[in-house]
Amino acid sequence: MAKKSYRQAINEALRQEMERDPTVIIMGEDISGGTGAPGEQDAWGGPLGITKGLYTQFGPTRVLDTHLAEISFIGAAVGAAATGLRPVAELMFVDFIGVCLDQVMNQAAKLRYMFGGKATTPLVIRTMYGAGLSAASQHSQALYPIVTHIPGLKVVLPSSPYEAKGLLIQAIRDNDPVIFFEHKAMYDVEGEVPDEPYTIPFGQANVLREGDDVTIVAFGRMVSFAMQAADNLARKNISCTIVDPRTTSPLDTETILETVEETGRLVVVDEANPRCSMATDIVSLVGTNIFGALKAAPQMVTAPHSPVPFSSALEPLYIPSVDKIEAAVMATMAGQGRHAA
Amino acid sequence: MAGGMQLSRSQLLDAYERMVTIRVFEEAMHEEFAAGTIPGFVHLYCGEEASGVGVCMNLVETDTIASTHRGHGHCIAKGVEVEGMVKEIMGRRDGLCGGKGGSMHIADLSKGMLGANGIVGAGGPLACGAALSAKTLGTGAVSVAFYGDGASNQGAILESYNLAKIWNLPIVFVIEDNGYAEATASSWSVAGSQTRRAGAFDIPAQEVDGNDFFEVYDAAAAMVERARGGGGPSLLHTKLMRYYGHFEGDAQTYRGKDEVANARKRDPLGIFRQRVIEAALLDAEALDAVDAKVKDLIAQALIAAKAAPFPVEADLLTDIYAEY
Numbered sequence: 001m002a003k004k005s006y007r008q009a010i011n012e013a014l015r016q017e018m019e020r021d022p023t024v025i026i027m028g029e030d031i032s033g034g035t036g037a038p039g040e041q042d043a044w045g046g047p048l049g050i051t052k053g054l055y056t057q058f059g060p061t062r063v064l065d066t067h068l069a070e071i072s073f074i075g076a077a078v079g080a081a082a083t084g085l086r087p088v089a090e091l092m093f094v095d096f097i098g099v100c101l102d103q104v105m106n107q108a109a110k111l112r113y114m115f116g117g118k119a120t121t122p123l124v125i126r127t128m129y130g131a132g133l134s135a136a137s138q139h140s141q142a143l144y145p146i147v148t149h150i151p152g153l154k155v156v157l158p159s160s161p162y163e164a165k166g167l168l169i170q171a172i173r174d175n176d177p178v179i180f181f182e183h184k185a186m187y188d189v190e191g192e193v194p195d196e197p198y199t200i201p202f203g204q205a206n207v208l209r210e211g212d213d214v215t216i217v218a219f220g221r222m223v224s225f226a227m228q229a230a231d232n233l234a235r236k237n238i239s240c241t242i243v244d245p246r247t248t249s250p251l252d253t254e255t256i257l258e259t260v261e262e263t264g265r266l267v268v269v270d271e272a273n274p275r276c277s278m279a280t281d282i283v284s285l286v287g288t289n290i291f292g293a294l295k296a297a298p299q300m301v302t303a304p305h306s307p308v309p310f311s312s313a314l315e316p317l318y319i320p321s322v323d324k325i326e327a328a329v330m331a332t333m334a335g336q337g338r339h340a341a
Numbered sequence: 342m343a344g345g346m347q348l349s350r351s352q353l354l355d356a357y358e359r360m361v362t363i364r365v366f367e368e369a370m371h372e373e374f375a376a377g378t379i380p381g382f383v384h385l386y387c388g389e390e391a392s393g394v395g396v397c398m399n400l401v402e403t404d405t406i407a408s409t410h411r412g413h414g415h416c417i418a419k420g421v422e423v424e425g426m427v428k429e430i431m432g433r434r435d436g437l438c439g440g441k442g443g444s445m446h447i448a449d450l451s452k453g454m455l456g457a458n459g460i461v462g463a464g465g466p467l468a469c470g471a472a473l474s475a476k477t478l479g480t481g482a483v484s485v486a487f488y489g490d491g492a493s494n495q496g497a498i499l500e501s502y503n504l505a506k507i508w509n510l511p512i513v514f515v516i517e518d519n520g521y522a523e524a525t526a527s528s529w530s531v532a533g534s535q536t537r538r539a540g541a542f543d544i545p546a547q548e549v550d551g552n553d554f555f556e557v558y559d560a561a562a563a564m565v566e567r568a569r570g571g572g573g574p575s576l577l578h579t580k581l582m583r584y585y586g587h588f589e590g591d592a593q594t595y596r597g598k599d600e601v602a603n604a605r606k607r608d609p610l611g612i613f614r615q616r617v618i619e620a621a622l623l624d625a626e627a628l629d630a631v632d633a634k635v636k637d638l639i640a641q642a643l644i645a646a647k648a649a650p651f652p653v654e655a656d657l658l659t660d661i662y663a664e665y
Contacts (some may be wrong), residue, residue: 064508
C-alpha cells in the first residue's frame with residue numbers, strides 16, 4: 001500500500017468516483033480557480049489544492065467554479081441532487097455555513113421527509129474545519145455538532161488519510177445529504193491508502209486500540225491526539241480503548257456503550273465548543289444508558305466556551321491537547337468528579 | 342412562435358380547466374380551513390391563476406418548477422392531481438407527501454413540481470440546481486422559479502440571478518407580484534424595478550399583466566424557448582392580485598377599501614372567457630362544461646380526502662433518510 005496524504009486521499013476519492021459515475025460533479029469557490037481570468041485555468045485546484053487536476057481531467061461541465069456566494073451555489077447543489085446529479089459541493093470553510101444554512105438545514109435535510117420519502121438528495125458538502133492555523137474566529141470552528149443536531153443530514157469526520165478516502169467514496173455513493181468535515185491541519189498528514197476504490201460504512205465506529213482502564217472517544221483530528229496520549233499513558237501502566245465514531249450522524253452508540261461497559265471509564269475528546277457538543281452527547285448517552293457500569297465520572301476534553309483566538313500564543317491553549325487528554329484520563333482514574341482542565 | 346391565441350381548441354380548454362381547477366380548489370380550501378378541517382398555515386392562490394397557468398402551459402412534464410408557500414396553484418398548473426393534494430393538505434396518509442409536508446411543502450417530483458417552500462426565496466437556488474441538472478445531463482428540460490415580490494428582496498434570489506447568468510442556465514424567473522410581502526406593500530419594500538434589476542444582470546426581462554393569461558403565456562413562451570435553446574435565464578414580472586389574505590385567517594386590515602372588489606372586476610378567468618369568446622375560439626357552452634366538470638372533480642376529491650386515513654405512529658420515523 002502506498003503512503004498518501006489526507007489531501008491526496010480526498011483528491012483520489014473524488015477522481016475515482018467521477019471516473020465511475022458521470023453524474024458526479026464537483027463545484028465550489030475556486031475549486032478549479034482561474035475561470036475567466038487571463039492566466040492559468042485550475043490555478044488553485046481548490047483553496048488548498050485538494051481538487052487540483054480534476055478540472056484538467058473532467059473539464060468545465062464536471063468541475064464548476066462558482067461565484068463567491070454560498071446561498072445560491074449550495075442551494076443549486078441541493079436542487080441538482082434532487083434532480084439527477086450527485087454534486088459534491090465545497091463549502092470552503094464550515095464557518096461559512098451561516099451564510100447558507102437555510103439551504104442545508106431547511107432544504108437538503110428535509111426534502112425527503114417533507115415530500116413523504118419521494119425525494120432523494122445525494123449531495124455531499126465537503127468543508128474545512130478546525131483550529132491550528134491561526135485562521136482566527138471565522139475560519140477555525142469545529143461546527144459539526146450544529147449539523148449533527150439536524151435530522152436528515154449525515155455527518156462525517158475522517159481522522160486519517162485511509163478514513164478520508166473510504167468515507168468520501170461512501171459519502172458520494174450515499175443517497176442522503178452528507179456533510180464531510182476535513183480538518184485543515186491534517187491535509188499533509190500521511191498514511192497508508194489503497195490505490196483501489198473502497199468504502200467505509202457510516203455508523204460503524206473504528207476501535208483503534210483496546211485497553212482495560214479507560215475508553216477514549218475522539219473525533220476527527222482528536223483521534224491522533226488520543227492515540228498519542230494512550231501511548232504516553234501506557235508507560236504509566238494505564239491502558240486505553242480508543243474509539244473513533246467516524247460519523248456523528250449516524251452514531252455508532254453500540255460500540256461506544258460496549259467499550260465503556262468493558263472499561264468502566266469514559267473520556268470524550270471533542271474539538272468543538274463544550275455546550276451541546278459531541279462530548280456532552282456521548283457523556284449523556286453513557287450516563288442515561290449504562291450509569292451503573294461507570295467506575296468514575298466521565299471527563300470531557302473540549303475547546304473552551306470561547307471563539308477561536310488568532311494569536312499563536314493563545315490558539316494552542318484553545319485546542320484540546322495530548323496533555324489535557326492525559327490529565328483527563330488521570331482524573332477519571334483517580335475517580336475525580338470535576339473537570340480536570 | 343405561435344402566441345396564446347394560436348393555441349388549439351383542446352389546449353385552450355386545457356388552460357381554462359387548469360385555471361378553473363385552481364380557483365375552485367382554493368375556494369374549497371378557504372371554506373375547509375374556516376370549517377376547521379385543515380390544520381396549520383394555508384396560503385391561497387385565488388386571483389393569480391393566469392400567472393401559474395400562463396407559464397406552465399409552456400412547459401412539459403420533464404420541466405421543473407420551484408414554488409412558494411402559495412403553492413397549490415403551481416401544483417395544479419404543472420399537472421399534479423388534486424385528490425392527492427387535498428389529502429396532503431388535510432394531513433392524510435396517502436396524500437402526495439404522506440401527510441408530512443402539508444400545504445407549505447406540497448410536492449410531486451414525478452410531475453416536475455419540486456415543492457412549495459416555507460422559506461421565502463429558497464426556491465431560486467433549487468431551481469438553478471434543477472437547471473444545472475438539465476444542462477449537465479443534456480435533457481433539454483427548463484426550470485422555472487416562481488416567487489413573490491417579497492422574495493425578490495432575498496439574497497437567495499438575487500444570488501440566483503447572478504449564478505444563472507454566469508452558468509448560462511436554462512431557467513425562467515417568475516416574480517408573481519401581488520402587491521404585498523405579507524402585510525407590507527411591495528411599492529414600499531421593493532427598491533427600484535424588477536425588470537431593471539434583471540437588466541443589471543443582463544437578464545432579459547418583461548413585465549406583464551398577470552391577470553391576462555395570453556399576456557403571460559406569450560411572454561413566458563419566448564423565455565422558455567430562450568432557455569431551451571441555450572440562451573440562458575430570463576425574468577418575467579407578473580402584476581396581479583391575491584383575493585384572500587397572506588394566509589387564511591389574515592384580517593387584511595392593511596388593504597385599501599374595495600381593493601379586492603375592484604380587482605375582481607378584472608378577474609383572470611373572466612378575462613380569459615371574454616377573450617376566447619370574442620375571438621370565437623371557444624364558446625360559453627364549452628367553458629361552462631369545464632366549470633361543471635371541475636366543480637364535480639373537486640367535490641369528489643374532498644369526499645375522498647375526508648374519508649382517507651391519517652398517518653400512524655410508525656410513520657413518524659420513516660422517510661428521514663434513504664438509509665440510516
